Amino acid sequence: MSADDVAATAEQPAKPSNWNLPNALTTLRIASVPFYGWALLVDGGESTTWRTIAWVIFVAAMVTDKIDGDIARKRNLITNFGKIADPIADKAITGMAFVGLAIIMNNWWMWSIAIIVLVREWAVTLLRLSVLKAVVIAAADIGKWKTMAQAMALGFLTLPLLEVDGWLDVPGEVVYVIALVFLAIAFVLTLVSGYQFFRDVWHQRHDIRKKVVAADAA
Template identity: 75%
Template sequence: MSGTSTGETPAAARPSPPSNWNLPNALTTLRIVLVPFYGWALLYDGGDSILWRSVAWAIFVVAMITDKVDGDIARARNLITDFGKIADPIADKAITGMAFIGLSIIMDTWWMWTITIVVLVREWAVTLLRLSILKAVVIAAAKSGKWKTAAQALALGFLTLPLLEVGDEVGWLEIPGEVAYVVAIALLLVAFALTLWSGYEFFRDVWKQRHTIRRRVEA
């Protein structure tokens, strides 16, 4: 019978995929564009400029806010695109990576460089796995990963500020600056621990899912 339904939705009735030209993708692109400006402001005059360190902090805050906003808008308006799936994590890792590297150059200590190297290896390994071989494996974002992101943002944001430098210029800010710096280092250590733990959880879940899929295929 010509009127028999096949149960398939006609192609014309299917919703068209959202265009890559949308607000969330524009905000993601903005974050990527801000990375070199943030790095330049952070490292200006060897990181000793109070003015430019403050500018770098403002840029970092804008990047963190747009990171939250673009995701909320994309989900609320169903504007999730392939470009956004790829560019969003790259933008996040680019700005935080620049912060880790820039602060390591400024602080120039073995322990800061160690934290930076370990964090960057973990972050990019997870990102590359999500974008490549894990297309068929869905790993939900764990709470530890969300806490890691928040702790990283707070720690890097505080350390971007000229907390120690401002005390050299304004005497009464010396002690508050040093206290804030100690708090920032504590947050950095918390972020480092959460980075290691969330990385362990991610790779553990990947192994479990891939092992489960392999057993189903072999059954």
């Protein structure tokens, strides 16, 4: 190896280890999913205590999602494991929430929303992790608003808003309506952002094919 090669190698930053705090938080989020689902569905979702515990787990997962991303970017701890595990953790906890709440609410429209959202979320995630390695689709602002609306809706609905009595009865009903509004907003943004994502994928792959054809013809 020449002196130039040694110098070039020395200048390259060392790859961060998978054993770091952001990845640990991501793994913790994935591990919390079955506990969240179990707490949500205790007594068919009618236990105010366990629904509240499920809410605490959900909020902790959302908070750590923000924290681990900030730490990874600030300390340059972005790893291949994190790129794969982080979106899986996000979709796992929100997917469990949609399915669990659909079971509890047991109506056709909640099941319809859950199925449509889950198909969209996992389709986008699998595409990002597989065939789109050569296609870079930047996260759009509408996707961030969608994520926020989902978190608000699922977080509120996880709470036992209609199972409380006494002075919490009316506030619970009001927050429940607010949660449904957030759910409707999240659903619309999910459809719009999904359309934009697949449209951008098609355009980029079409442009790549045109460049390949042009290069072959040159």
